[in-house]
Amino acid sequence: MKIFRCDGCDQVVYFESVRCTRCGRTLAFLPDRGIVAAVEVEAEDAADDGLAWRALAPAKGRYRPCRNSTEHAVCNWAVPAADDDEYCRACRLNHTIPNLDTADAKEAWHRVEIAKRRLLYTLLGLGLPVETKRENPDGGLAFDFLADSAGGEPVFTGHNDGLITINIAEADDPFREKIREQMGEAYRTVLGHFRHESGHYYWERLVDGGPRVDAFRALFGDEQQDYDQARQRHYAGGPPAGWWERHVSAYASMHPWEDWAETWAHYLHMLDGLETARAYGMSLRPVPAGAEPEPAVRATRLDLHAFDELMKAWIPLTVALNSMNRSFGMPDPYPFVLTDTAVAKLRFVHEIVEAQARAAAT
Numbered sequence: 001m002k003i004f005r006c007d008g009c010d011q012v013v014y015f016e017s018v019r020c021t022r023c024g025r026t027l028a029f030l031p032d033r034g035i036v037a038a039v040e041v042e043a044e045d046a047a048d049d050g051l052a053w054r055a056l057a058p059a060k061g062r063y064r065p066c067r068n069s070t071e072h073a074v075c076n077w078a079v080p081a082a083d084d085d086e087y088c089r090a091c092r093l094n095h096t097i098p099n100l101d102t103a104d105a106k107e108a109w110h111r112v113e114i115a116k117r118r119l120l121y122t123l124l125g126l127g128l129p130v131e132t133k134r135e136n137p138d139g140g141l142a143f144d145f146l147a148d149s150a151g152g153e154p155v156f157t158g159h160n161d162g163l164i165t166i167n168i169a170e171a172d173d174p175f176r177e178k179i180r181e182q183m184g185e186a187y188r189t190v191l192g193h194f195r196h197e198s199g200h201y202y203w204e205r206l207v208d209g210g211p212r213v214d215a216f217r218a219l220f221g222d223e224q225q226d227y228d229q230a231r232q233r234h235y236a237g238g239p240p241a242g243w244w245e246r247h248v249s250a251y252a253s254m255h256p257w258e259d260w261a262e263t264w265a266h267y268l269h270m271l272d273g274l275e276t277a278r279a280y281g282m283s284l285r286p287v288p289a290g291a292e293p294e295p296a297v298r299a300t301r302l303d304l305h306a307f308d309e310l311m312k313a314w315i316p317l318t319v320a321l322n323s324m325n326r327s328f329g330m331p332d333p334y335p336f337v338l339t340d341t342a343v344a345k346l347r348f349v350h351e352i353v354e355a356q357a358r359a360a361a362t
Contacts, residue, residue, distance in 0.1 A: 001121070001272055003279045004036035007056035015121065016114050018076045028078040029117070030059060031089045034125065039063060039078065053078060066091050072100070074110040077117065090117050092132050095142040098168050105147060111171035112145055115190040119198060122268050127357040129205060133162065139205060157193050159200035166193060184238075184250065186335035192265060199264030200257065206352050207260070219345050220263075221256035230255040246341045259345070266336070267349045270314050271304060277317055278302050284316045307350045311343060 004013050011022040013036055018027055025038040037059040042052045051070070053063040055078075062081035066088035069075040077088035085092055090113075098105045123130050133140040144165040146155040155167040169175050170190050180188035207216050217223070234254040243253040252262035277299040285296040297316045303309050318334040325333055338346070 001118070001276045001279065002035075007038040007059065015118065016076060025056075026053075027076065028053065028055075028063065028065070029076055030055060030061070030063065030078050030080075031124065032080055033059060033061075034121075035059060036076075052081065068113075072106065072109075074106070074113050089130075090120050092134075093120075093130075093141055093143055094145070095133070095163060096144040096146060098145050098147050105168065108147075108168040108171040109145055112166055112168055112190060115194050116143065118191055118272070119194040119268070122272055123198065126271075126353055127360040128202065128353070129356075129360075141201060157197065159197045162201055162204075164194070164197040164201065166190075166197075186249070192269075195265035195268045196261045198268075199261035202264065203257065203260050206356060212352065215348065216260070217256070219348055220259045223256040223260075225255065227255055227257065244337060245339050248336060248338065248342045248345070260349075263342070263345045264349055267346055267353070270310060270346070273317065274299065274302060274304065274310060274313055277313070278304075282317070284320055286316060286319070305354060307347050310350070311346075 001015055004015065004017070005011065006013050006020040006023060006025055006027065008025040009020060009023040011020050013020060013027055015029065015036060017036060019025070020027055020038065026040065027036055028039050029036050038056045039053040040056065042054040042062065051065055053065065055061045055063060063078035064081060066075040066077050066079055067086040068088075068091045069077075075088060075091055077090050079085065079088050087094075093116075098109050100106050100109070120130060129136075129139075131140045133142045140162055142163045144163060145168050146165060147168050148155050155165065155169075157167050157170065158165055170179075170193060176188055176190070207213055231254060234251075239247075239250040239253040243250055247253045247259055247262070248266045249262045252259040280299075282299040283296055284299075286294040288294070294316070297313050299313060299317070302313050315338075318336075321334055322332040325331065
């Protein structure tokens with residue numbers, strides 16, 4: 001994630017910010033420019049009782065707030081004035097939103113939306129296809145945000161034919177932590193769910209039936225094996241011995257589809273983490289006790305398109321992050337170990353993404 005600032009006072013602001021804490025200006029993310037900008041009301045739009053925004057310099061341009069901002073205060077993305085859609089590029093992907101009869105449901109939806117937008121920020125930045133079902137009925141992307149109901153069928157987070165379903169209970173920290181412990185997972189976040197499920201979606205769009213499917217099977221295994229049997233085997237007996245030698249997580253060992261989705265999610269973790277480190281100008285020069293300093297790793301010089309550079313910078317960064325957390329008595333934010341096999345799979349994902357970016361550019 002980049003560092004954003006308020007155009008009115010130069011205060012550093014966050015991707016999720018809606019108001020500058022220093023000067024009080026309204027802030028919005030401009031998806032067509034990939035920046036958070038200060039905006040001011042230009043005029044009332046009598047046609048639909050809406051607002052017309054003018055982005056301050058250097059962004060400039062005319063926008064309006066997304067309908068989910070004015071009606072529910074769960075969105076900070078703007079809609080370009082020339083766009084006829086009343087929803088922003090992120091919200092128009094929503095197929096089903098939660099029942100908002102309770103304040104808890106609205107707060108859960110807001111948290112889920114924040115994670116979804118971080119996913120979309122990365123996907124759009126990578127040049128990956130992000131189309132609605134209206135734009136692409138067969139290959140578009142959509143989201144269902146659902147809640148369990150008394151006496152009804154439980155809601156399972158998952159993906160099916162471009163539709164990603166998220167149980168909004170995952171936005172509740174105690175609930176999510178309870179499930180994480182029950183499942184024996186080292187890592188479980190709402191953003192992680194989005195990244196994982198998007199992996200299933202992009203496997204269908206970028207790998208399935210394409211020229212790289214044989215290379216995929218050589219690394220991840222044959223995805224044609226029965227998924228239900230693999231799932232039952234995994235939950236009955238757990239991951240196979242030595243799973244960490246071949247996979248980024250225990251869940252990845254269940255089936256090649258899950259191996260890909262976990263690896264895909266891990267790759268997006270890496271890119272977002274390294275972009276943030278680069279934005280803050282981080283430079284690491286570890287000095288182990290009784291040893292010579294390690295070679296410096298400068299995130300400011302990092303080329304996010306070069307996989308070897310990504311890996312060279314990623315490992316020292318994760319060690320530093322874990323060490324900082326341990327200094328505060330907190331669990332490791334990066335509870336993973338990457339073997340050569342896992343790195344090879346990450347490289348495969350990187351090559352798929354880079355190939356798509358090149359195709360999109362042409």
